[in-house]
Amino acid sequence: MFLSNIETIPGKTITASHGVVSGSTVRAKHVGRDIMAGLKNIVGGELRGYTELLNESRDQAIERMKAQAQQMGANAIVNVRFSTSSVAVGAAEIYVYGTAVTVA
Amino acid sequence: MEALFPFLPLLVWIVPIVLGFVFGQINEKRHYRSIHAREKAWLHLPTTASRYPILPGHIVRSELVGGSVVVSVDYFKRAAAGLRSIVGGPVKSYESLLNRAKREAVLRLKESCPGAHEIVNLRLETSSLSNNARGSIGAVEIYAFATAIYLADATAV
Numbered sequence: 001m002f003l004s005n006i007e008t009i010p011g012k013t014i015t016a017s018h019g020v021v022s023g024s025t026v027r028a029k030h031v032g033r034d035i036m037a038g039l040k041n042i043v044g045g046e047l048r049g050y051t052e053l054l055n056e057s058r059d060q061a062i063e064r065m066k067a068q069a070q071q072m073g074a075n076a077i078v079n080v081r082f083s084t085s086s087v088a089v090g091a092a093e094i095y096v097y098g099t100a101v102t103v104a
Numbered sequence: 105m106e107a108l109f110p111f112l113p114l115l116v117w118i119v120p121i122v123l124g125f126v127f128g129q130i131n132e133k134r135h136y137r138s139i140h141a142r143e144k145a146w147l148h149l150p151t152t153a154s155r156y157p158i159l160p161g162h163i164v165r166s167e168l169v170g171g172s173v174v175v176s177v178d179y180f181k182r183a184a185a186g187l188r189s190i191v192g193g194p195v196k197s198y199e200s201l202l203n204r205a206k207r208e209a210v211l212r213l214k215e216s217c218p219g220a221h222e223i224v225n226l227r228l229e230t231s232s233l234s235n236n237a238r239g240s241i242g243a244v245e246i247y248a249f250a251t252a253i254y255l256a257d258a259t260a261v
């Protein structure tokens with residue numbers, strides 16, 4: 001499965017388009033991580049626990065999007081975009097979407 | 105000790121702000137040093153926000169790459185921003201925080217694809233994790249994503 005965030009897969013030609021595919025995850029944060037983050041918040045800096053959490057969720061959302069594209073018979077996804085929103089205090093949604101295509 | 109008692113509520117405010125100022129400044133200086141050194145090391149990798157490859161050559165492979173970082177403000181910065189919001193104007197304490205976070209995210213993106221010859225269509229997404237809710241952690245996530253391109257003959261580089 002080829003992925004890109006531009007209109008094409010560089011070096012290949014698109015032979016068929018299958019429409020929009022998407023994947024999403026909603027993750028809640030961990031109490032332990034939250035306590036650590038609360039302490040870290042006094043001095044500022046990176047919250048590693050959250051970085052990891054969001055990376056895991058993003059990978060999962062991408063996997064879901066890929067599965068959907070595979071089901072459509074596509075072998076690539078172009079124009080991939082990401083969006084993150086916090087749906088409630090303590091939970092974040094990661095949404096990833098793109099256009100499923102066949103490239104040769 | 106009893107003489108200190110009336111000042112206790114004030115102390116609860118002052119101590120985190122002082123801690124935030126001291127450790128926040130140390131962290132920021134250290135982070136900027138690391139960013140400057142790594143940015144120098146990555147100068148050889150052309151990066152563009154344009155959608156088209158900038159280097160000539162036969163493209164063998166491309167992939168979606170990304171890098172992210174979640175940063176939080178320290179208590180001192182938060183207090184400084186609170187004071188600033190009374191009179192308005194640029195909030196310097198947040199500017200440097202977001203600047204560091206964005207550069208860090210882009211560096212992580214580059215570190216995730218060491219063999220790439222160029223990075224095209226670099227995009228940055230910023231999202232607040234707390235929605236500015238009272239009592240929650242003021243943190244922002246910066247996610248950088250782009251398409252990494254691998255060329256067959258990198259002689260042009």
